Amino acid sequence: MIEFAQKQVAVAGFGVEGQATAKFLQTRGAIVTVLDENTQLDQAGPYTFKVGKQAFSDLESYDFVFRTAGLHPRKLSVDQSKILTAYSLLLQDYRQQVIGVTGTKGKGTTSTLIGHILKAAGKDVYVAGNIGHSPLDFYDQLTADSLIVMELSSFQLIDAQQSPHAAVMLMIEPDHMDWHSNMDEYIDSKLNLVRFQSDLDIAVYNPENPNTKDISQEFEWALPYLRGTQGHVRNGYICFAENKITPVSEVGLIGPHNLENICAATTVCWYILKEQGLDEKQIITALNAAIRSFSGLPHRNEDLGEVNGVRYINDTFSANPIALQAALSSFEQPKIPIVGGFDKKVGQENIIKALIKYTDSIRHVVLIGQTAEAIAELLQHAGFSNYSILPLNTNMKTIVAMANSHAEPGDVVLLSPGHASFDMFKNYKDRGEQFKQAVAELSNE
Secondary structure (H helix, E strand, O other), X not given: OOOOOOOEEEEEOOOHHHHHHHHHHHHOOOEEEEEEOOOOOOOOOOOEEEEOOOOOOOHHHOOEEEEOOOOOHHHOOOOHHHEEOHHHHHHHXXXXXXXXXXXXXXXXXXXXXXXXXXXXXXXXXXXXXXXXXXXXXXXXXXXXXXXXXXXXXXXXXXXXXOOOOEEEEOOOOOOOOOOOOOHHXXXXXXXXXXXOOOOOOEEEEOOOOOOOOOHHHHOOOOEEOOOOOOEEEEOOEEEEOOEEEEEHHHOOOOOHHHHHHHHHXXXXXXXXXXXXXXXXXXXXXXXXXXXXHOOOOOOOOEEEEEEOOEEEEEOOOOOOHHHHHHHHHOOOOOEEEEEOOEOOOOOOHHHHHHHHHOHHHEOOEEEOOOOHHHHHHXXXXXXXXXXXXXXXXXXXXXXXXXXXXXXXXXXXXXXXXXXXOOOOOOOHHHHHHHHHHHHHHHHHO
């Protein structure tokens, strides 16, 4: 383990991860300086603060610089050997115990399900990463028997120089083009999850996605979930190879896309638990119990119940076209999707493709945010005019009222924006909580 006592350590970025990092370093005796371009930053804690446009200058004076995930490495002009992240530190100390999960859609659900399965098998498990918890929050609780599941975005993987012992590569689709230089950089960042593995490690991947289907050509040990030799769906059952695990009808998660996530989690957990000494019967028992009982995470296809016969679904975590399409495919009933938001520079064509694919079951689309006008124009061009455009910064109560005005009993009002939230809300959670509150108020009217 790296010795931080009396070392000059900079923490670049002071969001949730930066705060956890600074606290971790302070407990280890480091002399911590927080760097952030935000001049309105709440400068709380026993640290030195350097804020403003010059926050990331003169980095060579520090012994180590911790990059937090949202900060692109290009911002940090310093010898790369000095740069650390919470993820890189975890791999230095506990690589053999880490299961990493990445992809454009489903990594939070898959990571949490993996943790749920391993706990059902009696393991000491921690889930962290992009899901909102830093591994440094529980670092002192880790033992040689712990397993750590990390949900990893391209932001965390872009400068990785190690890979975890077990890796899950879900589908990759265009996203975060406002942060990455191009799609090649985005995909290349994701591949760091497996790039530094060997054939002694575990890797599973999606063989049906065009950006992941050829992974085994470069990384020969990688195994394709959704195929008959691994986790897959067959004759109404979640299976592993020839073993039936759980009837699909008894799965706790909503939507066909989540069956893929279950297959990914089933595959990696089978091999991990085999390594841990469990026999097939014990593994199947743990898988079945976890898959049945796991109903998902808040803000991902979260069922809020019915108001006057209309079902309300909170899928605010949907921040890209593939997430919107997955949500639309989850419900056969007539739908009123609420779509739009912050423009991440990925273009709206794939949003239109997702919507047009389901126009037979879409009663009306409520368009919000920065991208509302652009989506409307493309929908009109595609011959679809059943939409409403709400002005930027329309409050959520008005948004829900608009959706409700077009709904009939038996319909689904679906908040699945397909975009980030920063144009109108603090974050996706704020957007989702405001939606839940507005729906609750509807039920009280």
